[in-house]
Amino acid sequence: MTITQRFFFSLIAVIPLLINMIGMPFGWMLPGGNWTALIFTTAIMLVSARPFLHSAWAAFKNHQANMDTLVAIGTTTAYLYSLYAMYRHQPVFFESAAFIITFILLGQVLEAKMRQSASSAVEKLLDLQAKDANVWRNGKWQQIPLEQVQVGDLIRVKPGEKVPVDGVIIEGSSNLDESMVTGESMPVTKNKGAKVIGATINQSGTFTMQVQKIGNQTLLSQIVQMVKKAQTSRAPIQRTTDQVSHIFVPVVLILAILTFVIWVVIIGETPERAMMFAVSVVIIACPCALGLATPTALMVGTGRSAKLGVLIKNGEVLEAANNIKTVIFDKTGTITQGKPVVTDVVGPKQQVLEIAGALESDSEHPLASAILAKVKTEGIKISKVSNFTAIAGKGIKASFKEQEALIGNESLFTNKILSSSLKVQLTRLQDEAKTVVLVGYGQQVIGLIAIQDTPKSSAVPTISTLKHQGLQTVMLTGDNERVAKAIAQQVGIDRIVANVLPQDKAKVVEEQQKKGPVAFVGDGINDAPALTLANVGIAMGSGTDIAIESGGIVLVKNNLWGVVEAIELSKKTFQRIKLNLFWAFIYNTIGIPIAAGVFAKWGLILSPELAGLAMALSSISVVSSSLLLNRTKLSEEPDFADSSNHKFDKE
Amino acid sequence: MVKILIVIGALFLIGFIIWWFLIPRSQKAVTAQTDVNHLQNVTVKVDGGYQPSTVVVYQGEPAQITFKRIDPSSCLEQVVFPDWGISEYLPEKKEHPIKIDTSKAGEYQYACGMNMFHGKVIVKKERK
Incomplete structure (x- = not known):
């Protein structure tokens, strides 16, 4: 019989007893009197309560005691005593046993429902996967079940369809909604060569992808595995309750015996009344709420953060994140995009970019790709050049439309004319820690292109929010002081540590830990030692791969705001725990003395039935309190596009 | 007279509770049996606790614990291995195998959903 069936059985069987109880003050009783009560209660004890009795007895044989022990002892005592009392023609308490069973089963039914809804969040993630895929097999496109898809297969994905597995686009392009996996709410444009994630939704175009990961290797199933682990993990705060739970039930039984003895022997109460107090103590003390407090909150908290693309590894990390005083960011790739982009073009833009694009078209220098990206977005065609010469450490020289064209640093232009206004601009841009390339045509320098690894648009709101929450922010970088300062100013970071060699990052973390717990935010690939050493290591994902091993918290999306979400959710979850x-604890520390009749003098007593109800309510309230974590408000994610425009306006 | 009897009875009961529940008892660990497919298997009866409560498997070989839940109580319906991220519901009166990770030697605790009943898996380095 399921719990629900057992509950409904006892609910029906308890109705006559309820009528009897309400009718009693009016001198009205069920036909058959005690015999009717005996029959219905016996039915409840045999059907609904049998599992409690079974479990309590089995546990007893193992020298163990649990909440079933308490329920079984409480109800059997009331039942057996009533049998004896009936034989002696004294008042009976059958309904106490019946009500306790009904209330406790009610609590268990509701609690099971709520726990299911708390744990189902992760399972639902896996349901997001497509069931089949359109695969190129035997010379034609075929619809085949997902299980048969293999690494290396070509898959065609049409608009509105789900990407079946992880892979790379080899033809076509589209916008993809990745929110269900990465938590990133904006659609992402992906072209040939870009990685796509299984279970994300293709919104606009048709593309062909090659399969790279299947089965439990996909990003989605890695996320699910990680969240599952987190949900079953333990938080250090639980240790106290774990220790208490071992001795809790035996201690309660001893307390109940003492209650009975004190009422009968010292106060001189009747054995019936003393027994009622003892039974109340046994019933109210069920440690369910205590056992549910941490796991349910952990389950809901980690599940919710996973939906936002924030993976918290376990309860320990969650507890550590709660005490963070400083957040240290790595600069390149974490605060900044990690690749240089053109920030300024000085001079006749069209011409400068046309020449620069033509000269750099075959170069593989990182600055060249920044220039070419800019040329492409401006819609400028790339022209051909002749007599191409690369001058190491200086730049490039070539013939463009029958004149000499140059691009490179200042040393390439020693015998060319640099106007004074350009000179001023050059110094200004260099002061902003930008790398400046000069573009020359004929005998003159015609323009400047400034290139910089710019901060992510999410950096400014993230850092200001963290500072607002009272956290100190630090930026680490291998760059020189000037570059570091310029970036720090743009994003508003408190402190910088420049010229740090990669292997020294962990040392900086260690240094900072002397002042309090530290979170380190890095890309998870180069920063592994610092991430491990920090009290909380936050690894930024690239959006398609997650470095699960390196960080205590992994951000699936490549968006700094996840740091705010991670810290905030950890705090909220821990506070809830x-x-x-x-x-x-309060419930038990107040409940037990009331049940024992300590306040009986002032008329405050707890009958066994009420104790059963209170006990059911306490576990329900703990589980619902955990479920409410799904609804607690988090800081709004600002609109990054707007805030970054605003920032540039000011400049 | 009755009062004295009650006190004596109560003291006896309290003494029994302390002796029965609170005095630590050592339990025998049971080593998994390897079947024809080189799978280590050990059956754990779930009835008012885990019997045996400590099982031993060897490192590096595939292993499973077959849980057989006899106990109808909802207390024991879920089993949680926090170290391996395993949380599963055990069907009543059916055998439910759970594959475990033997790649690292060590002691791994597991418990019921509410962390009231405990069991332990020991992954031993090598066979003697």
Whole structure:
């Protein structure tokens, strides 16, 4: 029989007893009197309560005691005593046992429902996967089940369809909605060569992809595995309750016995009344709420953060994130995009870019790709040049439309004319820590192109929010002081540590830890030692791969705002755990003395039935408090496009 | 007279509770059996706890624990291995095998959903 069936059975069987109880003050009783109560209660004990009795007995044989032990002892005591009392023609308490069973089953039914909804979040993620894929097999496109897709297969994905597995686009382009996996709400444009993630939705174009990862290697199943691990993990705060839970039930039983003895022997109460107090103590003390407090909150908290693309590895990390005082960011690739882009073009833009594009078209220099990207976005065609010469450490020289064209650093232009206004601009751009290339045509320098690894648009709001929350922000970089300062100013970071060699990053973390717990945010590939050493290592994902091993928290999306979300959700979840534990403890510390009749003098007593109801309510309230974590408000993610425009306006 | 009897009875009961529940008892660990497919298997009866509560498997060989839940209580319906991220529901009166990770030697605790009942898996380095 399921819990629900057992609950409904006892609910129906308890109705006559309820009528009897309500009718009693009016002198009205069920036909058959005690015999009717005996029959219905016996039915409940045999059908609905049998599993409690079975489990309690089995546990007893193992020298163990649990909440079933308490329920079984509480109800059997009331039942057996009533049998004896009936034989002696004294008042009976059958309904106590019946009500306790009904209430406790009600609590368990509701609690099971709520726990299911808390744990299903992860399972739902896996349901996001497509069931089949359109694969190129035997010379034609075929629809085949997902399980048969293999690495290397070609798959065609049409608009509106789901990307079946992880892979790379080899033809076509499209916008993809990746929110379900990465938590990134804006659609992402992907072209040939870009990686796509299984379970994301293709919105606009048709493309062909080659399969790279299948089965449990895909990003989605890695995320699910990680979240599952997090949800079953333990938080250090639980240790106290774990220790208490071992001795809790035996101690409660001893307390109940003492309650009975004190009422009968010292106060001189009747055995019936003393027994009621003892039974109440046994029933109210069920440690369910205590056992549920941490795991349910952990489950809901980690599940919710996973939906936002923030993977928290376990309860330990969550607890550590709660105490963070400083957040250290790596610069390149974390605060900045990680690749240089053209920020300024000085001079006749069209002509400067045309020449620059023509000269750099075959270069593989990182600055060249920045220039070519800019040329492409401006819609300028790339022209052909002749007599191409690359001068090492200086730049490039070639003939363009029958005149000499040059691009490179200042040393390439020693015998060319550089106007004073361009000279001023050159110094200004260099002061902003930008790399400046000069473009020459004929005998003159005609323009300048400034290139910089610019901060991510999410950097400014992230850092200001963290500072607002009272955290110190630090930026680490291998670059020189000037570059570091310029970036720090743009994003508003508190402190910089420049000229740090990659192997020294961990040392900086260690240094900072002397002042309090530190979170380190890095890309997870080069920063592994610093990530491991920090109290909380936050690894930024690239959006398609996650460095699961390196960080305590992994951000699936390549968006700094995830740092705010990660810290905030950890704090909220941990606070909820503390709140749950507080209530569960308070509930027992107040509940037990009331049940024992300590306040009986002032008329405050708890009948066994009410104790059963209170006990059911306490576990329900703890689980619902955890579920509410799904609805707690988080800081709004600012609109990054707007904030970055605003920033550039000011400049 | 009755009062004295009650006190004696109560003291006896309290003494019994302390002796029965609170005094630590050592339990025998059971080593998994390897079947024809080189799979280490050990059956754990779930009835008012895990029996045996400690099982031993060897490192590097595939292993599973077959849980057989006899206990109808909802207390024991879920089993959680926090180290391996395993959380599964055990069907009543059916054998439910759970594959475990033997790649690292060590002691791994597991528990029921509410962390009231505990069991332990020991992954041993090598066979003697």
